[in-house]
Amino acid sequence: MLLQEILKNSNYKLDLFSADSIMQLESKITTKESKSGISYYVLCLIRDKEIKLTPEEIVRQLYLDKLINEYQYPKSRIQVEYSVHFGREVKRADIVVMDKLQITSAYIIIEVKKPKLKEGKEQLKSYCNATGATMAVWSNGNQISYYHRKDPNYFESIPNIPTSDKSLKDILNEPFTFDDLIKTDILTIQKRSLRDIITEMEDEVLANAGVDVFEEVFKLIFIKLYDELEGARDKTRNLDFKNYGESDSELKVKIEKLFNKAKKKWEGVFNEDEKIKLSPSHLSVCVGSLEKIKLFNSNLEVIDDAFEYLVNKSAKGEKGQYFTPRYVIDMCVKMLNPTKEETMIDTASGSCGFPIHTCFYVWKQIYKEKGIEASHLFTAEKKIPECEDYVKEKIFGVDFDERSVRVSKMLNLIAGDGHTNVLYLNSIDYERWEEWVKDENWNDVYNEGFKKLKKLRVNKNENRDFSFDILMANPPFAGDIKESRILSRYELSKNANGKLQSKVGRDILFIERNLDMLKPGGRMAIVLPQGRFNNSSDKYIREFIADKARILAVVGLHGNVFKPHTGTKTSVLFLQKWGGEDENGQELCPKCEDYNIFFATMSEPSKDNSGEKIYYPLLDSHGHLVVRHDLFHPHLEGEEPIKQSNESQESFNERMCEYQKRYETYKDLQRDGITEAFIEFAKAENLSFWRERE
Structure with missing residues (x-):
């Protein structure tokens, strides 16, 4: 394709344009030869003269075609290289649609010469403020953003620009159900991420709003998820999280009412008297930015990146805690193969990725057993009783970062349809749990889940030993535990001579703590720094593990997996605690001295050196780009x-x-990854949790 050749090595793409319009433009190309080589030209749709085809000119000509044929604007209302005056200085706007009644006034300004959104938006702001245009569009052919200029300081996102026979008011006042949201989802159509949109909101509004950015964005996502859930279950209902042309004050009253309904349905995430602290004008801009984003999908991954960004901004990383990428979580879940009869806990749950994805894995098994097909709106659909019972009774999460607990509590409430066992506790300092329970405010929120957790204690009045079937965790790496009161409770706090050390790495204590949480025969996946597997000084840790459990597998993760937060090289350790019997009296993990261990190393990085995800040029079955990794092969369309x-x-x-x-590429992705290789190994080794599935 000739246009692709011209666009090569540029920041411009053709993704937003139809094959027909691309072919039409290519059919009109002429060539001119000069000393510097061959140049390509086309007759401009508006200027009626030959224009050299540069990458930005290609995007401009294709967007002109879109304005004329899709939006039905007459050529007489469109100008190219429109003069915008800044005092004595004159700049040229790429494309301007003129007002229908005042033909000399700018109505919509389109920017295509700045291939990066931030620069393009700044350019549009200056043009709109100088001309009084009420709408603006930026595009590089790959992404596109539409804006309404409410006043010189605030440009709010809108879903599209109106066709020639409609106005902005028509766009804002159109009925808007959950099905409409699916069709207009910005993340799919404009190929943007929620994290990018939140960053843009922060730059434009939130940084100057005098509020806690995390808290206010958390509220907005909480409200929007509630609104989407209600809309997904009543397809005739118009969504409320949208500006239908209301004034800023009217919109705030409506969103506050929605917030109150959400707080009532999902108790324990916000206090009853919590209010939205954004001003009406700031809230209006934020609602405009978020209203055409669909948060619900099959695995909540859309909002996970956003919360990873927000929580890490709140200094979560100082404790060495980082959100685990969903593809690492899915590898662990698939390899440990949980069933609906088994209990599961994450002792450093963060945003609750391990518990939630364990739910998804088991729910899909239940659906399959009952012959029910799981749709792309799996999380929004009303769950059958068996699925609700599973998350209510079998799944637990514990974390000592309160903001992370609130995030995970919200996600679990949504995924579990109103039930949650996510607890704000310090897993390592289990002796002090009873003191937390005495706090009235803590009790109001967490007591129901704690009562269920206590049922799994081995000894009635002690919080050390539990009888979980499965544990998955990515514990914090940074920092040492120095309190002798805590250290005295752990074998790994003692040196080779049995003397208590003055300080011990937090992740080391988590190894022992997690093993204490498992019943005999229980299995575990834990993310650890690579040094724990290699350092000679950590030999006593490896000996402790081998004495307590069978080492099933060690999977080395790429050094980029946890970037940009840390470049620490990590591995996932898979264990099964010695002993235990199944319901038929067959031993789950008989102790032995000599056995095979599965080793694998991730070769595809999944992220670049700056921490940005690397994608295949393919979408998965839910319309999301596929991250380039070799941990398992994804389900693709x-x-x-x-x-x-x-x-x-x-x-x-x-x-x-x-x-x-x-x-x-599609065929390449169907090849077995690390997970598939482990499953084959597990069956050959007759490991209990795969033996049962044969």
Whole structure:
């Protein structure tokens, strides 16, 4: 494809434009030869003269075609390289749609010469403020953003610009159900992330709003998730988290009412008297930015990146705690193969990724057993009683960072449809748990979950030993425990001579703590610094582990997995505690001296050196880009073979070539990853948790 050749090595793409409009533009290209080589030209749709095709000019011509043929704006209302005056200085706006009644006034300004959103938005602001235009569009052919200029300081996101026969008011006043949200989801259509949108909101509004950014964004996501859930279960209901043309004050009253309903349904995340602290104008901009984003999907991954960003901004990383990428979590869940009869806990739960994805894994098993198909709105659908009972009785999370607990509590409430066993406790300092219980405020929120947790204690009045079937955790690495009161309770606090050390790494104590939480035969996955597996000084830790449990597997993660927060090299250790019997009296993990261990190392980095995820050019079954990793092969939507349309053979061959590249990628992703290799190993070794599934 010729246009692709011109765009090569630029920041511009053709993703937003139809194949027909691309073919139409290519069919009109002419060439001119000079000493510097061949240049490509096309007759401009508005200026009616030949224009050299640069990457930005390609995007401009395709967007002009969109304005004329899709939005139905007459050419007489469109100007290119429109003069914008800043005192004596004159700049040129890329495309301007003029007002219908006042033909000399700018109505919509489109920016395509700045391929990065931040720069493009700044340019649009200056143009709109100078001309009085009420709407603006930025695009680089890959992403697109639409804005309404409410006043010189605030540009709120809107879902689209109106067609020529409609106005901005028509766009804002259209009925808007959950099905409409699915069709207009910005994350899919504009190929943006919630994290990027929150960062933009922070730059534009929140940084100057005099509020706690985490708290106010948390409230907005909480409210929007409630609104989406209500809309997903009543498809005739118009969503309330949207500006239908109300004034800023009217909108705030409506959102406050929605907040009160959400607090009533999902108790324990916010105090009853908690209010939205954003001003009406700030709230209006934020609602405009978020209203066309669908938060609910199959695994809540959309909001996980956003909360990882927000919680880490709140200094979570100082404790060495980092949100575990969902693909690492899914690998652990798939390898440990939980069942609906088994209990599970995460002792450093963060945003509760391990518990939630354990729920998803088991729920899908239950659905499959009952012949029910799980849709892409799995989390929003009303769960069958068996699924609700499972999350209510079998799944637990504990964390000592209160903000993370509130995030995970909210996500678990949503995933579990109103039930949660996420507790604000310090897993390591279990002796002090009873003191937490005496706190009235703590009791109001967490007592119900704590009562269920106590039922799993081995000894009635002690909080050390529990009888969980499965434990998965990514404990904090940073910092040492120095309190002798705590250290005296742990074998790993003592040196080779049995003398208590003055300080011990937090993650070391978590190893012992987690083993105490498991019943005999129980299994565990724990993320640890690579040094624990290699350092000679940590030999006593490895000997302790081998004495207590069978080492099932060690999976080395790439050094980029936890970037940008840390470059610490990590591995996942999989264990099964010695002993235990199943319901048939067969021993789960008979102790032995000599056995095989599964070793694997992640070769695909999944993130670049700056911590940005690396994606395959394919979408999964839920419309999300697929992260490039080799931990397991994802479930993908296959591509239908392309067919030749009304196009030249050359153009068809180009499209076929692109398809073939994607198809080869698709086939490559179906190959076994580390998880599939481990499952094969586990069955060959007759490990109990895979033996049962044969």
